[in-house]
Amino acid sequence: MTGKEKKQLSESDICDLYITPAIKDAGWDQFRQIRRDVTLTPGPVIVRGNMSSRNKKKKKFADYVLSWEPGIPVAVVEAKDNTHTVSAGMQQALGYAEILDVPSAFSSNGDAFASHNKVPIDDEIETEIPLNAFPSPAELWQRYKIHRNIADPAEALVTQPYHEDFAGKEPRYYQAEAINRVIEAIAKGQKRLLLVMATGTGKTYTTFQIIWRLWKAKAVKRVLFLVDRNFLADQAYTNDFKPFGSVMTKIKNRKIDPAYEIYLGLYQALTGTEEADKTFKTVSPDFFDLIVIDECHRGSAADDSAWREILEYYATAIQLGLTATPKETEYVSNITYFGEPVYTYSLKQGIEDGFLAPYKVVRIDIDKDLYGWTPPPGMTDDLGNALEQREYNQKDMDRILILNQRTKLVAKRVMQLLNATDPFSKTIVFCEDIDHAERMRKAIVNAAGKLAIEHPKYVMRITGDSVEGKAELDNFAASDSTFPVIATTSELLTTGVDVKTCKLIVLDKTVNSLATFKQIVGRGTRIDEEHQKFYFTIMDFKKATAHFRDPDFDGEPVVIFEPDPDEPPNPPDPPCGDDDNDNGGDDGDGVKKFYVSGVEVRIIAERVEYYGLDGRLVTESYVDYSRKQIRQEYASLNDFLTRWHDAKKKEAILNELAEYGIEFEKLAREIGSGYDAFDLICHIAYDQPPLTRRERANNVKKRNYFTKYGAQARAVLDALLEKYADEGIISIENPKVLRLKPFDTMGTPMEIIRNAFGGKELYENALQELEEALFEQEQSA
Structure with missing residues (x-):
């Protein structure tokens, strides 16, 4: 074959015609010792919002891995087509050799082999050798033994x-x-x-x-x-x-x-x-x-x-x-x-390679946790016990002070996230102790509503004292078993249990131990491609994820022989009993608990962070994050406007964006009040000047757009415009809107639709026309 013809060959042809025969001729067994097209790592999963995808550019894929025995690799070979130089693939080969910790790396374009040897011959690390001089298995095995310090008797x-x-x-x-x-x-x-x-x-x-x-x-x-x-x-x-x-x-x-x-x-x-x-x-x-x-x-x-x-x-x-x-x-x-x-x-290496799932962290601050709470003088708990006159803060919550409204708030927020993503995502809620786990189970049942009614095992407490809960442990862990969906626990699920499909870990538990925290995080790190589980979310109510900031979280362990006398040791986790042995007593650690109902609590801050490419958590502003996600869905303003005007119901678009974790009420708090989702989207993602809902409604009225309708229909449309100005587009698309004021004075919904518009289809056409009028100026953008 001429040189010109050889340069027309593909990389695969070069392997088949030149590289593989050369390796086989050196004595390598094609079936036991030569592996071709070896995927070393699948590439990391990237997650933002509620979407994930693999970064295939970071996949590590070796053309050849040569082994002395199956499972004992000794060398890698990187192939290139003949338009490249002999050593063009060497840097790739060295990367793979480092992963496998083998001493021999080769590159070839079908003309010769470039060789890199960590066990140098005559002080030469890199050399070029003819195709017919590829090293034998015995030679590369000897290099491997020297590199790994393996003596002959071993x-x-x-x-x-x-x-x-x-x-x-x-x-x-x-x-x-x-x-x-x-x-x-x-x-x-x-x-x-x-x-x-x-x-x-x-x-x-x-x-x-x-x-x-x-x-x-x-x-x-x-x-x-x-x-x-x-x-x-x-x-x-x-x-x-x-x-x-x-x-x-x-x-x-x-x-x-x-x-x-x-x-x-x-x-x-x-x-x-x-x-x-x-x-x-x-x-x-x-x-x-x-x-x-x-x-x-x-x-x-x-x-x-x-x-x-x-x-x-x-x-x-x-x-x-x-x-x-x-x-x-x-x-x-x-x-x-x-x-x-x-x-x-390490966990970091596993995520970088793509064998482990990355995580999204939702940090949530509750007012009584952050600012503390002091009971009024003379206040008693639900059982009539006098409350100590002091400030209770986050470390006291659910260990000493039980605010029932706080438990309900956490349960409601957990269900809000699940309902916005997948209400059947396997979820572990880590609580302070068994008592807390039982109260949380009850609160989630109430927050789940219909789901808990239809599925009695939707949420279960799985703790050491619960025979019924422990009996469901296998079902909870099984990827092909739907129920239980949510498990509340304190210690039993921190380690060992393999729940590959776990997508949500909720931390309402004080975690001072870095080792315990890593074990808890480990409950979500498994990837299950068959069930479309590529990442997981950590919802943190107790600042436990501050451990991610610890330089030792995924670093090298350091032996501590003598503690610094000026620096107190990291406190142990609060005692809560071993789930395998706890009999369920509330006061196993000798601390009296106070149960208090009626104290209002609220969420005062949320922040979403993502696993970054450098292994650190990345914080984006909610606006910046939303801009990226909207542009991912709609590349240009025209793309978005086309989709908006084609949608019979705008709610469908907003629901699509909600799957990215975009909540327009939060965006409105960032941008300003009075704007509808449409203007928030156009302003945030495409830098368009926004109009308030009131301005849009007034523009429609000024154009006297609905003169073709009768007086009763115009009254309904005017009222819908007012409803839009007050509440937004979703409110007027809601079928129940005609039951509300002021429509309830105009007749029943059926009467309004029949008498004012002549039927349901005509009413829906009029509503569609109203929406087009609201956004008419953007129609021609």
Whole structure:
């Protein structure tokens, strides 16, 4: 083929005719070692308003990934067509090599290979090699071993095959990297390991593959997977760990049966305060070869922790801690115990890659929270208890002072958001305690109205003391189950429960712990494309989302050995009982509560923020945000005017824009009173000078537009103009408008329509003509 003909070939042709044959001729197995067109990341989801889309320009897509064994990548190759130079794809290849942490990157246009080697040969990092000189698998595997510091004796364990999933599931790039990092560390003799992976990134699946490879390689025989919630053990047993089959058991009845090899255990079932409860001591300290501790941030590294007692008993075992939130405080440090993480995959990275859902934050301030409330002298609560004469503020709400109107206001605002988007969006409402969760359940039932009547399980309290609620936990978590839609809770749903379709997290709970906050946020981070869940909303009533401002929210954990004496430690979260053990008492923390009805509360401020491309929350003014969304829907003023005048009912347009989160009452407060939605849209989005509703109504009257109608019809139309001037376009489109004053003095709606206009169709035509007259000057814009 001539050079000219070669330059006419597509990139795919170059791969088929030149690059793939060259790699195969070097000894690479086409089916086991060569993967083409590999999507490493799908690209981040961008969310504004209530719309979302993937930024496909940020998708990471490797032309070739070469592996020594499936799941153990050692090199990447980027292809270009022959109009490019040999090294034109090198920068892309290096980006992919960095993601996979492999030492070898190649670029080719079909003439030769450009090679970048992090393990330099003769001090040359980048070289160009002929097509027929591509490195063999053994050569690139040796480079990989040097790069990852893998000694020859460790090779057999490091290359132990993955479990080939019966559903054809392959580990994502970061899961494979996490698995390989752990296996490599164990092969080097490391006994304590920490793996940090954000919630929703598949820690349990990753753990299964780690255990499977170690178990199959006979590096370990007996394994204990420790969790602190029963349903976490059940999930692992029936899902990811299922391939272990008959060699696996769940520890029950405080008995460790030595006949099995893979054990799933609830730490509460293995230990207790009494020596007789310490089930873990019924076998010898060397019984387990590997112990995996799920969610090890929750106290497992504390000196007095039950988990720590178990770990110390099985001190000779390999111990792997899993967490989404490395915990480093004066009192608890999983890094001090386990050592630095062998691998970290953060929430920020997961969102940037597009594997995790970004979030929208709606911060809401309530007057009594922000300004405080002091009861009048001598005031008592609903039970006749005297209220202390002091200022109650946000930290007291629903812990000490229960304002029933506040609970109702929160419930109403939650339902307002759901009704404006999707009333069947899975929602978790985090409350201060079980009592608060029950009151919130009742308030949401009342705010939901017809939905709660038609669907008794529309909202349920899912807390540790509620048998009925916990029985619905699986249904709430299941993507294909509609009910329950809303779960009110305090602690039970903060961790572990996988609710992939959760679209709304409501925080009416004081959250001082950064680790707890990250776990709560993690309830919404899963993407479920099948059910069109690409992002989630956090509605915050208690300023909990201030944690997003913390530089440590998604940063590197720091071990704190000695606290600054001048800086008090971050206060613990208010005690509210463990949902798995709480019996539902209101006063479990010894604090007396006051229930007060009749105190008016109101929302005084709202702010909407979005996850930005840099991982920070972006705040836009409501006007700026609305302008962008309106222009997204209608690119030009003419586009909008055409749609407006073609719409039989203008409400349809306003409803479309409401789906973006645009509320015209709020816009009117920003721009000025007296303007209808039409003028707000034209002014905000297209810089048109606005007219008030009164000015538009008067312009119609001056043109004496309706002289063709009889006296009774003109009276109705004049009254409709007045109604428009007072209330706006939606008010006159409402079919019930003719029941209101002053129309009620003109007859019944049917009489008005029949006698004044000659029938419903003629009345609707007249109303349409009135609307055209109101906006006539824009018709010709």
